[in-house]
Amino acid sequence: MGEISTLLTQHSIEELIVLIVLILFALKALNELVAYFYNKIKQHFGIKSDEEEWEKGVSKNFDKVFEEIEYLKKQNSQTHKHQKQLDEGLALVQERLQENTRSYLINAHHRFCYEIHAIDDLSLQAMERRYLYYKTAGGDSFIDNLMDEVRNLPKINFYTSMLDEDHNGMDDRRE
Secondary structure: OHHHHHHHHHOOHHHHHHHHHHHHHHHHHHHHHHHHHHHHHHHHHOOOOHHHHHHHHHHHHHHHHHHHHHHHHHHHHHHHHHHHHHHHHHHHHHHHHHHHHHHHHHHHHHHHHHHHOOEEHHHHHHHHHHHHHHHHOOOOOHHHHHHHHHHOOOEEOHHHHHHHHHHHHHHHHHO
């Protein structure tokens, strides 16, 4: 304690404050000098601290993640483009299928109503099934009237009518 009391008696408070500030400044400069040489030695020998390694790893991981995000964006864009093409193709196929079903129903109507003037159960079932698909896909009411006409036709059984024709043919041969 004697040294502190002699220091305080020999020097004024202003001098002591300046001395403390100079010592702190010197320590700070010494610390920066040591850090500078430490970093130079690390660079020379290629030594990296754990913190630098971690930052480098994180940076690489972020770069990979960003590359993957860009790749996924491109893939998503291409997928949307392909989906749009598929949707357009599907719409065209549905339109053609609807047109084909409509033509089938019109042709079947004309055949049964104007040529045969009757209809068998299997043909009627096939027409009803196609008509159901046609209406489900948004078909127009023109076909409704045609189907009503077909439903009102007399029912025939092709098997029995074919047998009748065969018997008639046999009878013709006997005579």
